[in-house]
Amino acid sequence: MQNNSKITPCLWFDDQAEAAAQFYTSIFRNSKIVHVSRYGDAGQEMKGKPAGAVMTVSFELDGQPFTALNGGPTFKFNEAISFQIFCDTQADVDDYWQKLSAGGDETAQQCGWLKDKYGVSWQIIPRILIELLNHPDAATSQKVTTTMLQMKKIEIDELKRVAAD
Template sequence: MWASLSAGGIALMPLDKYPFSEKYGWIQDQYGLSWQLNLCHGNAKIVPSLLFVGQQNGQAEEAIHFYTSVFDNSSVGELSRYKEGEGGTPGTLNYAAFNLNGQQFAAMDSSLAHDFGFTEAISLMIECQTQNEVDYFWDKLSAGGDLNAQQCGWLKDKYGVSWQVVPSMMAEMIGDPDVKKSGRVMEAMMQMKKLDIAELRRAYESS
């Protein structure tokens, strides 16, 4: 996997043995996506990892507790902190594991200089069955966030992380082979911030 992902990419941390892992590597692939490969027991999993840098450095733990309060069936796992002389702000997180409704995540703080941060290029999508679910997640996650980043079901939360709060039937409506139907849905969606299922259905079913 390292060989495939590293082709045309940049090794940020070489695949090697480290104090925290028998074998670990961090690679930026040819498309600019960042991957961390870590040897572990059991089946391989893709775990989204959030790195809190710049103005967000030091907010990882607060964000974890916030996210686990928003989603049902969620939990906080390991919280490992920087100590003096370890290259990070003492007390902030050098690694954390948490679970949101069955999906594993990782998070870390970094006080080092980075030429990246959270952007809309990477977002987390929540599929909702009802308007009540859309309203709940939108209201919770948008609180204190960037109002200017709210468009077409996208929002940016108070930590800079982008989310899409989307009705589960959205893909079916947009993917309808009837281009008039799908076009009406797209046009209606483009006028919205938080998505309105009733309005989207009305656009889809109108003649």
């Protein structure tokens, strides 16, 4: 399967690549699994994966291509890499937050960041947050920043209220 994108994130899983791709494509609109490739005999020799086990899953989230790789337990996700989801409404923030955080690490939730059940970090960002953080009045920007730093999931109405005070 040819991918015409110049940059495609590759997510390394132990053996959950297909389940993760199914999970993510169920959350994002206009998403799909494009192709599943499987290990041959070399998979057993090099990675301890039996012939026929899923090796990679090519999938798209709202048109953005991704690859999920079952590469074994060597590497784990951490917060050094995250995916940002920009939202126009609180309903979108709430929806993505609820779905992506289900079964995830609740201790990793702060300032719009969450960690999903596979350990992947996401930032659920209302577009208005960026506007308010860059407000021309430094005092307003500071109040918004202070409020945001105290939140787990970002609440648009609260940010607007603080900015208006």
